Amino acid sequence: MGPVPALDERATACARRLQEADRVLLASHIDADGLTSAAIASTALERASLPHEVVFKKQLDETEIASIAATEYETVLFTDFGSGQLDVIAEHEQAGAFEAVIADHHQPADATTEYHLNPLLEDIDGASELSGAGASYLLARALADTDESTPTDNRDLAALAVVGAVGDMQTVEGELVGANEAIVAEGAEAGVVEEATDLTLYGTQTRPLPKLLEYGNDVRIPGISNDEQGAVAFLQELDVDLRTEGTWRRWVDLTADEKQTVTSALLQRALERGVPSEKAQRLVGTTYRLLGESEGSELRDASEFSTLLNATARYERADVGLAVCLGDRDEALDRARHLLETHRRNLSEGLETVSEQGVEEAEHVQYFDAGEEIRETIVGIVAGMALGIDGVDPNRPIIAFARKNEEETKVSARGTGRLVGRGLDLSAVMTTASRAVGGDGGGHDIAAGATVPAGTESEFVDEADTLVGEQLG
Numbered sequence: 276m277g278p279v280p281a282l283d284e285r286a287t288a289c290a291r292r293l294q295e296a297d298r299v300l301l302a303s304h305i306d307a308d309g310l311t312s313a314a315i316a317s318t319a320l321e322r323a324s325l326p327h328e329v330v331f332k333k334q335l336d337e338t339e340i341a342s343i344a345a346t347e348y349e350t351v352l353f354t355d356f357g358s359g360q361l362d363v364i365a366e367h368e369q370a371g372a373f374e375a376v377i378a379d380h381h382q383p384a385d386a387t388t389e390y391h392l393n394p395l396l397e398d399i400d401g402a403s404e405l406s407g408a409g410a411s412y413l414l415a416r417a418l419a420d421t422d423e424s425t426p427t428d429n430r431d432l433a434a435l436a437v438v439g440a441v442g443d444m445q446t447v448e449g450e451l452v453g454a455n456e457a458i459v460a461e462g463a464e465a466g467v468v469e470e471a472t473d474l475t476l477y478g479t480q481t482r483p484l485p486k487l488l489e490y491g492n493d494v495r496i497p498g499i500s501n502d503e504q505g506a507v508a509f510l511q512e513l514d515v516d517l518r519t520e521g522t523w524r525r526w527v528d529l530t531a532d533e534k535q536t537v538t539s540a541l542l543q544r545a546l547e548r549g550v551p552s553e554k555a556q557r558l559v560g561t562t563y564r565l566l567g568e569s570e571g572s573e574l575r576d577a578s579e580f581s582t583l584l585n586a587t588a589r590y591e592r593a594d595v596g597l598a599v600c601l602g603d604r605d606e607a608l609d610r611a612r613h614l615l616e617t618h619r620r621n622l623s624e625g626l627e628t629v630s631e632q633g634v635e636e637a638e639h640v641q642y643f644d645a646g647e648e649i650r651e652t653i654v655g656i657v658a659g660m661a662l663g664i665d666g667v668d669p670n671r672p673i674i675a676f677a678r679k680n681e682e683e684t685k686v687s688a689r690g691t692g693r694l695v696g697r698g699l700d701l702s703a704v705m706t707t708a709s710r711a712v713g714g715d716g717g718g719h720d721i722a723a724g725a726t727v728p729a730g731t732e733s734e735f736v737d738e739a740d741t742l743v744g745e746q747l748g
């Protein structure tokens with residue numbers, strides 16, 4: 276039995292179907308959740324002695340599904356996508372191109388298939404209770420259960436499932452809940468995952484203490500956040516050794532007492548400087564550690580691990596991310612670290628570009644055209660970060676354009692929680708405005724994207740401006 280009984284039957288059916296295959300094509304999404312999904316599924320297939328090949332797709336559209344159908348594979352395992360494209364997949368199945376096994380957590384399209392493992396089919400929330408990696412984990416557990424020759428029960432793979440869920444931003448008030456929590460419990464039993472209450476700042480494993488405080492969190496503490504000297508001064512006032520042999524210590528290097536001292540002082544400082552208490556409390560929360568990784572490695576912390584994976588995905592090096600998930604701690608890990616550094620540099624250069632060139636104002640939105648100055652794959656993140664800088668109105672949605680290729684422009688839009696509270700739905704804005712100019716788009720209320728024909732940018736701004744005006748009334 277797996278950790279999520281409601282999905283046992285589906286997981287078992289999928290596992291049995293895979294065991295009938297001579298070989299399997301495993302297709303997965305390129306992001307932290309998709310990479311961990313593929314690593315979990317690939318390891319489980321390997322342990323069940325099922326030959327397979329792994330391919331990654333940025334998005335699973337008709338063309339990509341057709342290219343999968345054109346391969347010799349008769350069994351295709353889709354992880355972290357597939358449900359939403361069920362209509363197209365079902366057509367290929369009916370034509371006899373392949374049979375699909377799907378482990379996904381996205382909204383299923385209006386069609387059915389026999390081997391379909393998806394939390395939404397059993398009234399389990401696919402956004403906050405089970406990720407693609409979680410669904411793949413249930414499949415891996417079922418594969419071990421239904422195959423007596425598999426030497427383990429695959430519970431060790433819970434560590435990657437936790438990284439996938441955290442990377443998919445499934446936490447609710449900082450914690451994994453529901454089916455995700457059941458997977459954490461199995462990982463803890465297997466000795467690969469540890470849940471702990473700790474500082475929630477990003478970089479507890481790897482950053483020197485002042486950097487940790489300076490850059491760590493969405494909770495801004497005046498005089499410490501984005502203030503190097505302030506962060507150093509704050510630490511120096513505490514009775515804690517901040518260096519060993521001349522180098523800054525990291526959070527993981529502190530003793531439990533020292534951690535307590537810094538945490539209390541940090542909370543106190545936040546409150547003194549006017550951070551609302553419910554916000555200050557977010558500085559401490561649940562963190563997930565991977566006990567199989569060494570202390571001080573970013574892979575030890577689920578959040579840092581997923582950030583590293585996202586960096587490999589963003590620069591289309593899914594091969595590197597997968598290799599790290601599968602245990603490569605040499606070349607692939609170095610490569611992944613390098614990609615993350617490059618990513619951070621690109622973000623800060625992108626932000627500088629926006630800050631130099633400024634934004635233009637429409638009536639209800641603000642926008643900038645990055646042209647080729649900012650990569651289309653990161654322009655959305657840069658737009659979101661820009662909402663906090665000088666010269667950019669933090670209370671107005673921001674739209675960013677970046678050149679995709681000769682014919683197409685990528686559009687990204689970002690809002691704030693407050694704007695969404697007032698009625699902003701950027702998903703609707705991006706869909707409607709992009710279609711009006713001959714493109715297409717979608718996303719979430721707070722962050723959305725689109726692709727439009729080159730040259731239609733100003734027409735797009737007019738359309739989006741009107742729509743946002745209507746939403747914010």
Ligand SMILES: [Mn+2]
Pocket residue numbers: 308309355380406407408443
């Ligand atoms: Mn996912």
